[in-house]
Amino acid sequence: MRYMKIVIIAFLGLLICGLTAYSAVAPKTQIQETVDRVIDVLRDKQLQGEARRQTLSRLIRARFDFSIMSQRTLGKYWRTASSAEQEKFVRLFSDLLEASYIGRIEAYSGETVNYGEEKIEGDRAEVATTVNSGNTHIPIVYRMVQRGEEWYVYDVIIEEVSLIRNYRSSYGEIVRKEGFSGLFRRMEEKINELQQSS
Amino acid sequence: MPKAHSLCLAMMFVMISSLITITWADETGASGAANGEASSAPSVSVQDWTQLDDNEQELTVWDPIEPVNRGVFWFNDKLYFYLLKPVARGYRAVIPEAARESVGNFFYNLAAPVRILNSLLQLKGREATDEVLKCIFNSTFGIAGLFDLGVGLPADRDGEDFGQTLGHYGTPPGFYLVIPILGPSNARDAVGKVGDSLTNPVTSPYYFKLKTIEIIGAQALDKINLISLDKDTYESIKKDSLDPYLFVRNAFMQNRAAKVDK
Numbered sequence: 001m002r003y004m005k006i007v008i009i010a011f012l013g014l015l016i017c018g019l020t021a022y023s024a025v026a027p028k029t030q031i032q033e034t035v036d037r038v039i040d041v042l043r044d045k046q047l048q049g050e051a052r053r054q055t056l057s058r059l060i061r062a063r064f065d066f067s068i069m070s071q072r073t074l075g076k077y078w079r080t081a082s083s084a085e086q087e088k089f090v091r092l093f094s095d096l097l098e099a100s101y102i103g104r105i106e107a108y109s110g111e112t113v114n115y116g117e118e119k120i121e122g123d124r125a126e127v128a129t130t131v132n133s134g135n136t137h138i139p140i141v142y143r144m145v146q147r148g149e150e151w152y153v154y155d156v157i158i159e160e161v162s163l164i165r166n167y168r169s170s171y172g173e174i175v176r177k178e179g180f181s182g183l184f185r186r187m188e189e190k191i192n193e194l195q196q197s198s
Numbered sequence: 199m200p201k202a203h204s205l206c207l208a209m210m211f212v213m214i215s216s217l218i219t220i221t222w223a224d225e226t227g228a229s230g231a232a233n234g235e236a237s238s239a240p241s242v243s244v245q246d247w248t249q250l251d252d253n254e255q256e257l258t259v260w261d262p263i264e265p266v267n268r269g270v271f272w273f274n275d276k277l278y279f280y281l282l283k284p285v286a287r288g289y290r291a292v293i294p295e296a297a298r299e300s301v302g303n304f305f306y307n308l309a310a311p312v313r314i315l316n317s318l319l320q321l322k323g324r325e326a327t328d329e330v331l332k333c334i335f336n337s338t339f340g341i342a343g344l345f346d347l348g349v350g351l352p353a354d355r356d357g358e359d360f361g362q363t364l365g366h367y368g369t370p371p372g373f374y375l376v377i378p379i380l381g382p383s384n385a386r387d388a389v390g391k392v393g394d395s396l397t398n399p400v401t402s403p404y405y406f407k408l409k410t411i412e413i414i415g416a417q418a419l420d421k422i423n424l425i426s427l428d429k430d431t432y433e434s435i436k437k438d439s440l441d442p443y444l445f446v447r448n449a450f451m452q453n454r455a456a457k458v459d460k
Contacts, residue, residue, distance in 0.1 A: 003204035008211075071247035075256075078248045100438040107429070124251075133429065135299055143251075154247075160456035161449045165250065169257040170444040186440045194437070 027125035027144045027151040028118040034063040035113055035129070042108045056102050065152035066094035068145070072154065073167045077175050085180050092187040099194035109133075125151060259451050261374040270376040271443050277379065278432060286425040298426055300344040305400075305420040306355065307336045312397045313357035320358060320366045329357065356457060360397075361390025365458035374447055382450040 041047060041055050070090040071078050078086065116128035123146040131138045143155040155164045174183050250256065261267060290298070310333035317326035364386050365371065372385025383391065399405040400416045408416070439445035 004207075068247045072250065075248050075250075103437065104434060107434075134295070134427075135302075159453060161452045162254070165254065165257050165452065166445060166448045168250075169259070169448045170439070170441055173444055174440060183440075190438075190440055197437075 025146065025149055025151065026118070027120065027142075027146070028115055028127045030151045031063065031127050031129075031142050031144065031153065032115050034059055038105065039108070039113070042105060053102060056105075057098055060098055060101060061094070063153055064097070065145070065154050066090065066097060068152070068154045069093065069097065069164055072164045073171055074175075075168050075172060077172065077180075081180060088184060089180075092184060092191065095191050096187055096194075099191055103194055103197070123147075257448055257452060259374050259447055260372070261447065263373065263375070267374060267376040267447075268443055270378055271446070273378060274376065274381060275436075275442075282422065282425055286422050289422055290426040293426075295427070298423055301419070301423045302427060303336070303340070304344055305416075305423070307333060307340070308400060309398055311399060312359060312394050315397050316358035316360055316363045319363045322358070325358065359387075359390055360393035361387035361454070362458050364390055365454075371451065371454060374451065382446055384451070384454070387454065 037059055038056060041052060041059070044052075047055060067090055070086075070093045073093065074081065074089060081089065111131050111133045114130045114132065116130065118125055118127045125144045125146070127142045127144065129140050129142070131140055139159060141157040142153045143157065144151040144153050146152075155162055157163070171183060174186065178186075293301075310329055314326055314329045314333070317323075317329055369386045371387065375383050375385060375388055377383050377388065380391070395401040396404070400408065400420075401413050435445055435449075436442045
């Protein structure tokens with residue numbers, strides 16, 4: 001009888017090890033961590049001004065891959081850009097996304113976030129979340145890609161609207177009509193606007 | 199039981215559980231390869247990030263009357279900032295949020311026939327039943343729809359409309375159109391709106407038979423009420439996007455396409 005018990009415990013132990021190995025790198029856990037930490041920073045009365053912005057910036061850039069987002073946004077125009085233009089775009093786009101995002105979340109007033117299902121296929125994942133504010137529930141889905149142990153966000157889908165797909169279409173129009181110089185000018189103006197207003 | 203026998207069993211268990219563990223752990227790797235991407239670990243370096251995902255399509259919007267649309271968009275923008283928003287602000291200052299939520303729920307409940315009919319037209323029986331139940335429940339226990347009790351039904355408030363019904367049966371959206379006051383739409387959905395006005399109790403000549411001025415009054419109240427509950431959505435779009443017109447256009451078309459597909 002004792003041997004049976006040991007065998008069963010060993011069996012269960014291995015099963016558990018197997019399960020843990022499978023879910024060790026969970027995209028949902030990682031995005032939840034980031035979002036929760038961002039909310040903590042927003043709630044922290046001690047942290048204000050520049051220090052706050054730096055902390056938020058660090059948190060965001062650790063989880064959002066702006067370089068991938070830049071390529072997806074420019075699409076076919078990425079290849080037509082020189083490497084200097086590519087670099088400039090990534091830099092501007094990162095600053096723009098960060099300023100927009102921080103601008104939005106500065107309006108935080110006690111919203112709560114629910115985490116729904118995560119779908120994993122190979123090195124890609126989709127994590128569903130809901131932001132609750134009073135009676136409204138806004139579904140936000142994060143599309144993530146795995147590199148090593150970490151999962152990075154490469155698209156955010158709000159109420160079925162993919163942000164990157166939207167940027168891709170809008171920026172594509174602007175490049176088509178005004179070229180890269182027009183695009184860069186507009187981006188720089190917008191970044192200044194955003195940074196001055198906050 | 200004899201020691202040798204139990205040792206054999208132990209070994210069998212160990213082997214089986216290892217096999218299971220390995221298969222589980224391998225599943226993620228295997229389906230990754232099946233996706234047609236480079237299956238080696240740092241697949242990002244081989245990945246062409248300028249392409250959208252396999253299940254996504256390029257967003258192309260047909261906008262042949264763009265100058266006109268931009269003009270109407272500009273007009274709606276001014277209307278919002280100079281008329282609708284100030285009125286909504288005043289309204290918000292006077293009426294508490296709970297009451298405004300109730301007003302919103304009331305109009306939402308009142309529009310149930312539109313959702314029910316269009317769910318039925320699309321042969322979505324389950325949805326239609328949900329909407330009927332919601333309507334009955336909210337109208338009775340929810341006191342004429344002032345309280346949206348939900349009753350464990352999906353929180354998705356959007357529901358079907360005639361534009362989606364047309365889309366469901368294959369009508370493409372057509373050209374993009376910005377309607378004065380009402381905002382972004384497209385050829386198909388504009389026709390849909392006309393259809394909806396016949397089924398919406400407030401605007402329809404078949405239900406309450408309201409006078410035109412009453413219809414306009416009711417719709418204005420609904421709109422102002424919604425704006426008073428909104429958390430500056432349009433303002434943040436204007437603030438963040440390089441071209442608000444393009445952003446609204448693309449977001450709208452994506453959202454409608456997703457709704458038609460659902």
